[in-house]
Amino acid sequence: MSEEGEAGLSRRSLLRATGDTLLVAGAVGGALGLYGRDGDEESVTANVGYTDRIERGALASASTEVLRRYAFDAATVRLPEAAMSSLRRRPGVEYVEPELTMHALGPGGCRSAYRGAGETDCLPWGIDRTDADLAHEQGYTGSGADVAVVDTGIDASHPDLPNLGEGKGIVDSGGDEPWDDDMGHGTHCAGIVGADGSIEGVVPDxxxxxxxxLDSRGAGSTSDIAAGIEWVADQEYDVCSLSLGSGRRSRVVAEACRYAHERGVLVVAAAGNSGPCSDCVGYxxxxxxxxxVSATSDDDTLARFSSTGPEVEVAAPGESVYSTTPDGHAKKSGTSMACPHVSGLGGLLAAEGQDAETARETVGESAENVGLDDTESGAGLLDVAAAVGLDSEDDGTGTC
Known part of the structure; x- marks a missing residue:
């Protein structure tokens, strides 16, 4: 390499992904060369996607800090804000996006329905309405399936959540387990998927x-969320449940979802709580x-808060859903509550030998028509019993 080439390379930032090295930033018109080591220029966190890979042996620029590399073609970096536009123009760089925040998608809890852990059994109305209880009676309980709840964590000590496997704290809870729930949202979603105790989820085994x-406020950065999805894919789990989102699209989260999909993971997400609205499904x-997944009420109408749009594939119970919380049980509403019903069915179908693509088709083909528009419920209301070939005429609404 010429001396001129070496000098140019010293002002560039290389990111390595899966053992390869990517030139992600550099002296485009001397852009990064304007910022020295004094730190006078305000820095920002950004996610960078790319196509071109350069020779091995990463060389980080003094102006750019590599925070995270992904197995897919992206990385998270910290760089001077003014350098982002020049980085976008570099050959091989697909996108440079600022770090965004996504949130748990649940409007709130209903503590009037609270009961302490381990008290009298009851059947949540969402489990009854989707006929998951009928599937359980016939032995369809999801044994052998792995469902990841990508959220605020799960309460590791809840007696109704005995079947917890390995977890990951992308955001550390500071508790006994790095993935402990310090907010409650993730534990509620987990109970809908797979509670097995005083209440039951869609796949109790x-x-x-x-x-x-997500942190104790239910908020998380797009880079952390992408890393969590990537981890699920690398573990080869069957389902990735995402009761979180934003009205703004994140390319790095989108790429993480694609990465998981390509590795055979069924990815399920809450449509959003922007309703009443049209064409407003979030990311x-x-x-x-x-x-x-959109949300319905116990009378099969669209939940008032549910986002709708052509992307909706299926609806599930999402209003006043009773499930586990770190201090017992409670009712919560949101498409966050609808999503794990579908994730649970994905786990059930995986346990029956269906791959992700087949399971996705089965979810739609078995859904019940409840008279909602396609943009409101997609194929219809989730029907767990029908998905495994059982009679699903029971339209009960549970005891809690």
Whole structure:
């Protein structure tokens, strides 16, 4: 390499992904050369996607800090804000996006329905309405399936959540387990998927995996969420449940969903709580590789808060859903509550030998027509019993 080439390379930033090295930033018109080591220029966190890979042996620029490399073609970096536009123009760089925040998608809890852990059994109305209880009676309980709940974590000590497997704390809870729930949202979603105790979830015998990407406020960065999805894919779990989102699209989260999809993971996400509205499905639910789930009430009408749009594939119970919380049980509402019903069915179908693509088709083909528009419920209301070939005429609404 010439001396001129070496000098140019010293002002560039290389990112390595899966053992290869990517030139992600550099002296485009001397852009990064304007910022020295004094730190005077304000820096920002950005996610960078790319196509071109350069020789091995990463060389980091003094102006750019590599925070995270992904197995897919992206990385998270910290760089001077003014350098982002020049980085976008570099050959091989597909996108440079600022770090965004996504949130848990649940409007709130209803503590009037609270009961302490381990008290009298009851049947949540969502389990009854989707006929998951009928499937359980016939032995369809999800044994052998692995469902990851990518959220605020899961309460590791809850007696109704005995089937917890390995977890991951992308955001550390500071508790006994790095993936412990310090907010409650993830534990509620986990119970809908797979509670097995005083209440039951859709797949009570499946193994649940907590992936903590949201903090105690229910908020998380797009880079942390992408890392959580990537981890699920690398573990080869059957289902990735995402009761989180934003109205703004994140390319790095989209790429993480694609990465998981390509590795055989069924990715399910809450459509969003922007309703009443039309064509307002949030992200990552609106991504092509993701099943977007809207929410219904116990009278089979669309929940007032549910986002709708052409991306919706199926609806599930999402209003006043009774499930586990770190201090017992409670009712919560949101497409966050609808999503794990579908994730649970994905686990059930995986336990029956269906791959992700087949399971996705089965979810739609077995859904019940409840008279909602396609943009409101997609194929219809989730029907767990019908998905495994059982009679699903029971339209009960549970005891809690």
């Amino acid at each position: 499946a193994t649940l995996h907590a992936v903590k990407v 990552p639910a609106a991504e092509e590789e993701v099943i977007a």
